[in-house]
Amino acid sequence: MLPSSTRYHDLDGPDEQVLVVGDGNFSFSVALLELLQGGSSVTSTCYDSLEVLQNKYDDAQGHVDKLREGGASVLFQIDATRVAELPELDGPYDSIIFNFPHVGLGIKEQDDNIAANQDLIRKFLDSSSKILSPTGKVFVTIKKGEPYDSWKVARIGIAISGLQLKTAVDFDHAAFPGYSHRRTAGFGPSMPSEDPDIIRNGAKTFIFSSTSKSKKEDSDDEGKAKKNKTKSTLKKFNPKGSRGK
Incomplete structure (x- = not known):
């Protein structure tokens, strides 16, 4: 199990297949990776090339x-909006962040x-839904306040x-020691080491779960449906309370 400090993030444990984008x-x-304490398969990605990233x-690089x-x-x-199309990401993933x-x-x-x-988030969620495990979850964290609240x-x-909103929780930056949010444009001496918007307003994580069912669940549902259909058919021949002669 994960340390209690990360339970809010709703990751289930060290055996997860985890994909981090952007x-x-x-x-x-x-x-x-340090909090998962090994055992999980973590795939971490970014949009930039290695040269641009550096x-x-x-x-x-460190x-x-x-x-x-x-x-x-x-x-x-x-590209986070095309994760389901990329051969490097074969899934299924238990968590996509x-x-x-x-x-x-x-x-x-x-x-x-x-x-x-909004278009970025829509395309990301749509593509992610296609490579989630039946019990998988997608985590999207954004800053609080405007214009972010208007992203809806x-x-x-x-x-x-294929997705449903499970919950939305405050993002606990302190739960991930060493994590430092960096702006898309980059980081330099003229920019603060911590994002002032996050310090001032905080951030929120939206957690979406898959609506897909496992094969076992589908089989169980199919079995229940057949059983109910049989009962319904039998009632036509032997209504409740009547006796055969």
Whole structure:
């Protein structure tokens, strides 16, 4: 089982198949791998190439090295909106995690910015739903406050076939020692080491679960349906309370 500090994140234990997308400098994946205490299969990815990543974040290479030493798979140039189409990601996954998704395009018009990020989240959730295990979950964490509240993440997820909203909880940054959120644009001397929006307003994790059933559940349901149909048919010939002669 996971340490109690991470139970809010609803990960079930050390035997999970975990996929992390859009992990910036990979510090979240390092913290997660250490908390899982081995045994899990962790695949950590980012959108950038290794060269771009190294130029953006000075600490990224060290985190990549730690992940590989710990047995995790590290992949670059992975588009979070197409995870179900990529041969590198064969699934199924028990947990798929996307922290602080953002298109990072510098769109100044707020309505256009909101629409672009909603499209990102919608495509990510739709693609993720196709590579979830029957009991799998998708975690999306965003900042609180505007414009993030206007993204309506819960509403987007509920509209995705194969997903249902399980819960939404406050994101506990302290539960992942060593994790440092990095902006999509990169990190440099002019930028603070911690995101001021998260410090000021906090963040929220939306947890979506799969609506798919396992083969056993489908078989059980089919068996119950056949049994009920048989009972219904028999009642036509021998209604309750009547006796045969």
